[in-house]
Amino acid sequence: MFNIHQWYLENKEKVKAQHDIYRKSHLEKYREYTNNYRILHPDYIVNCKVNRQNMAKKIKSELYQLLGGKCVICGYVGTALCIDHVNGGGTKERKENGSSDYRYYRKILGKIKAGSKDYQLLCANHNLEKEMSRRYS
Numbered sequence: 299m300f301n302i303h304q305w306y307l308e309n310k311e312k313v314k315a316q317h318d319i320y321r322k323s324h325l326e327k328y329r330e331y332t333n334n335y336r337i338l339h340p341d342y343i344v345n346c347k348v349n350r351q352n353m354a355k356k357i358k359s360e361l362y363q364l365l366g367g368k369c370v371i372c373g374y375v376g377t378a379l380c381i382d383h384v385n386g387g388g389t390k391e392r393k394e395n396g397s398s399d400y401r402y403y404r405k406i407l408g409k410i411k412a413g414s415k416d417y418q419l420l421c422a423n424h425n426l427e428k429e430m431s432r433r434y435s
């Protein structure tokens with residue numbers, strides 16, 4: 299028997315391409331729909347933001363747990379912990395993810411779960427100390 303779900307899974311790319319064409323040729327319709335939806339559901343954007351922030355917090359705490367939950371130098375435990383890039387490049391990686399904490403943490407979590415040793419936890423003091431010695435040595 300023909301299974302539409304199975305067919306969709308096998309033709310996903312084709313369907314997406316077709317949908318893209320349709321959306322591009324009906325842009326005004328889509329904009330109108332989106333704008334109306336936002337007017338009718340004023341909480342929608344607020345909820346999205348709150349959900350993302352909650353997800354980011356959840357992922358961050360999982361991330362910190364995987365990294366040992368304390369500063370690798372002094373053992374500090376608390377809110378001033380930072381994710382340190384062992385070999386540098388933190389600012390660059392941060393910029394690649396725009397302003398989204400959620401995306402940033404999710405990406406790092408994925409890498410750590412895949413076995414990456416590029417990240418460690420440092421307290422704010424040791425993080426700054428490392429940065430200063432990198433800059434001025």
Ligand SMILES: [Zn+2]
Binds near residue numbers: 373
């Ligand atoms: Zn420390």
